[in-house]
Amino acid sequence: MRLDAPEFTDVDAARRHLEAQRWPNGPVCPHCGNADATKITAMQGKAHRPGLWNCNECREQFSVTVGTVFERSKIALNKWLLATYLLSSSKKGMSSHQLHRMLGVTYKTAWFMTHRIRLAMADDVKSSGPLGGQGKTIEADETYIGRVDVDKPSPQRRGRPYINPNRPKAKRTVVALVERGGSVRSFHVEHATKATVREILFTNADRKSTLYTDESNLYTELGREFDAHRTVNHSGKEYVRHEGDKVVHSNTIENVFSVFKRGMLGTYQHCGEAHLHRYLAEFDFRYNRRSALNVEDTMRHDMLLAKIGGKRLTYRRLGDARLA
Ligand SMILES: [Zn+2]
Numbered sequence: 001m002r003l004d005a006p007e008f009t010d011v012d013a014a015r016r017h018l019e020a021q022r023w024p025n026g027p028v029c030p031h032c033g034n035a036d037a038t039k040i041t042a043m044q045g046k047a048h049r050p051g052l053w054n055c056n057e058c059r060e061q062f063s064v065t066v067g068t069v070f071e072r073s074k075i076a077l078n079k080w081l082l083a084t085y086l087l088s089s090s091k092k093g094m095s096s097h098q099l100h101r102m103l104g105v106t107y108k109t110a111w112f113m114t115h116r117i118r119l120a121m122a123d124d125v126k127s128s129g130p131l132g133g134q135g136k137t138i139e140a141d142e143t144y145i146g147r148v149d150v151d152k153p154s155p156q157r158r159g160r161p162y163i164n165p166n167r168p169k170a171k172r173t174v175v176a177l178v179e180r181g182g183s184v185r186s187f188h189v190e191h192a193t194k195a196t197v198r199e200i201l202f203t204n205a206d207r208k209s210t211l212y213t214d215e216s217n218l219y220t221e222l223g224r225e226f227d228a229h230r231t232v233n234h235s236g237k238e239y240v241r242h243e244g245d246k247v248v249h250s251n252t253i254e255n256v257f258s259v260f261k262r263g264m265l266g267t268y269q270h271c272g273e274a275h276l277h278r279y280l281a282e283f284d285f286r287y288n289r290r291s292a293l294n295v296e297d298t299m300r301h302d303m304l305l306a307k308i309g310g311k312r313l314t315y316r317r318l319g320d321a322r323l324a
Pocket residue numbers: 029030031032033034055056057058059060
């Protein structure tokens with residue numbers, strides 16, 4: 001940890017650090033896209049706040065936060081950078097309560113910051129193409145997370161809970177796929193059905209890959225469309241099987257789920273279902289830039305800042321940020 005680095009303690013150092021990540025080749029006008037250094041001038045003098053640039057192409061002014069999740073924020077940029085650092089480097093995440101204490105901002109502000117940062121962490125799966133490919137292995141699995149609604153005990157049933165068979169249990173379903181030695185993609189779905197799982201796998205996995213799953217019949221039919229489909233029979237207590245030089249297991253995806261669940265249980269505790277996809281994006285972000293891929297904390301943070309700078313943000317009000 002290097003929490004006393006200048007970008008975390010000084011607002012100007014934070015701005016310069018963000019500028020270096022967002023604009024590695026010099027400032028780019030967010031209004032017209034002009035990147036010609038001779039046509040962009042730094043606004044000088046006491047009348048202007050530091051970090052303000054003027055675009056001589058479109059005659060608009062801008063700073064490094066324009067169009068990012070930091071835009072129009074009253075929170076000092078060094079606090080934002082500390083928040084992005086903490087969230088990107090803590091394996092199981094960091095709660096808004098903890099950030100509220102560490103940053104000296106209100107809980108409400110910390111909550112708002114973490115949700116904005118999560119929004120920025122989401123990988124654009126459309127532009128990065130499918131996972132896997134020839135000779136690559138994909139593991140897919142589904143998991144269930146969250147509290148099941150506790151049903152009220154019924155006197156007629158002598159204190160045993162009355163379970164309404166027509167009411168679906170409040171378990172949240174997550175379907176995810178991971179390329180061994182590569183990236184993960186996790187999705188919150190209403191129900192894991194053959195159709196939803198098929199849609200996710202066919203959009204996110206190259207069918208030239210070998211697919212490893214458990215014996216669930218969700219994958220039986222779609223598995224035939226992959227180069228090969230191998231299953232391990234978990235109900236038969238089979239977890240790893242050796243087939244020649246191939247090791248059939250779904251431990252990689254189960255480890256992903258295990259980190260996610262421990263984080264959700266230990267760190268976050270309460271998570272509205274409407275926000276679950278953002279937490280998934282947060283855990284995916286860290287996994288896809290994990291230290292096993294030689295990404296260190298500082299590097300991961302800079303990747304996040306570059307990512308934040310590369311996204312266009314639109315929002316109607318503070319709590320309702322959407323990425324365009
Ligand atoms: Zn411009």
